[in-house]
Amino acid sequence: NAGVTQTPKFQVLKTGQSMTLQCAQDMNHEYMSWYRQDPGMGLRLIHYSVGAGITDQGEVPNGYNVSRSTTEDFPLRLLSAAPSQTSVYFCASSSARDTQYFGPGTRLTVL
Amino acid sequence: GNSVTQMEGPVTLSEEAFLTINCTYTATGYPSLFWYVQYPGEGLQLLLKATKADDKGSNKGFEATYRKETTSFHLEKGSVQVSDSAVYFCALSDLVYGNKLVFGAGTILRVKS
Numbered sequence: 001n002a003g004v005t006q007t008p009k010f011q012v013l014k015t016g017q018s019m020t021l022q023c024a025q026d027m028n029h030e031y032m033s034w035y036r037q038d039p040g041m042g043l044r045l046i047h048y049s050v051g052a053g054i055t056d057q058g059e060v061p062n063g064y065n066v067s068r069s070t071t072e073d074f075p076l077r078l079l080s081a082a083p084s085q086t087s088v089y090f091c092a093s094s095s096a097r098d099t100q101y102f103g104p105g106t107r108l109t110v111l
Numbered sequence: 112g113n114s115v116t117q118m119e120g121p122v123t124l125s126e127e128a129f130l131t132i133n134c135t136y137t138a139t140g141y142p143s144l145f146w147y148v149q150y151p152g153e154g155l156q157l158l159l160k161a162t163k164a165d166d167k168g169s170n171k172g173f174e175a176t177y178r179k180e181t182t183s184f185h186l187e188k189g190s191v192q193v194s195d196s197a198v199y200f201c202a203l204s205d206l207v208y209g210n211k212l213v214f215g216a217g218t219i220l221r222v223k224s
Contacts, residue, residue: 031210033210033211033212035212035214040216040217041216042115042200042214042215042216042217043155043200043212043214044214045211045212045213048210048211050210058211090154090155092155092212094210096210098210099145099157099160100157100204100210100212101157102147102154102155102156103154104153104154105153105154
């Protein structure tokens, strides 16, 4: 039981490049979320999903896309990276109205 | 909308000192409240939670009581250790749809021996 896994751990991009941050969970949780962590701002919700095929925007969705084709996976796509997207990204999962479990994070730098 | 405010840090304490980290919230309805901890270089771990008014969450010597009348969820520990050095986040969950979490800015705790 690996819990929530994220890849890669570190990534450096140039402005305008695209990439996908991977997130997977093996707990059969229906809820999955993506957060970004910036100094002095806590974590802010980017996108979330309440089940396969269902996604919605969080507080800071601009510049990011998500899809949820399976219960286990919830990738986050950056279509055209910008320096403002330099951050640490966390994926989380939970069952309905229960504690969220977080992955180890991906540290992204956009030059 | 929902929001969480927690005391600014860093908080620096000597080992065995008493810890309080203040957290207040604004929310519609009756959210659940959480404290998460982040050790250096790691992700977030749930420290404790409370799901209704007057509930007390506790874990590893840490405690917090859900106070609806003061909209607060202050974190306390009677005797901190160097190993408690971390960033502590207060959060509430929006249970209307999607189990979304709203976080405070985080408080850095440094414990010196």
